[in-house]
Amino acid sequence: MAKPVDFPAFKQKVSENKVAMRRFLGKLEKEPPRFLDKMAVALEGEVWQHTDCLSCANCCKTMSPTFTQQDIKRIATHLKMTPSAFKEQWLDYDEKEGEWSNKKQPCQFLNLATNKCHIYEVRPDDCAGFPHLTKRKMKDYLHVHQQNVEYCPATYRMVERMQQQVVKKKGEWIFTYPD
Incomplete structure (x- = not known):
């Protein structure tokens, strides 16, 4: 264990x-x-x-995953939002890197009391592989x-x-x- x-x-x-x-x-x-x-x-x-x-x-508290277009569509659908609304509410776009990432830390989807992810089943691929x-x-x-x-x-x-x-x-x- x-x-x-x-x-x-x-x-x-x-x-x-x-x-x-x-x-x-x-x-x-x-x-x-x-x-x-x-x-x-x-x-x-x-x-x-x-x-x-x-x-x-600690990864969810101090780092941000990158969100692919597929991640954005999947998570937005799960949250009953459009991809555009999801990006506007939760993500920032880094022009230099060409990547979407969280606007804030800790991750907005982390429950700080339990350390569990609210969107675990549809989390970004970057999180799933971490x-x-x-x-x-x-x-x-x-x-x-x-x-x-x-x-x-x-x-x-x-x-x-x-x-x-x-x-x-x-x-x-x-x-x-x-x-």
Whole structure:
């Protein structure tokens, strides 16, 4: 069973280790090992044993997903709104990035008393995939993990385990599978 997140302890660990974790992920990104995807799958189960998202919800409190046009249509329909009305009420458009995101934080759909999402069944794809631990091409998400170690205890745990089990010997990355 997943353990509740001790958020003060998590923030302390992040302040002590995020630089080293980001540096480690940067090295993997520059020279990704062949086993990267298999390693993520091998570690994911353990990560979720140590992380109860509902005891945390830091992603919903401090980050904003990007909303695709399909997300906007699906959520607007669920809320019995037009996509235009939904965007006007809840979203901002970033001209530079070309992306829709929440107008405010924490997320307007987060129930702060329970850490549950009011639109969970139709949430944005970005939320459904978060924290993107086992993407098919993990090497393409290492830069995302560099950011997320600071916000997501599951990502932090994954990178922590990677640091313990991935070493470079004779110029080659080696993964020592978990026991």
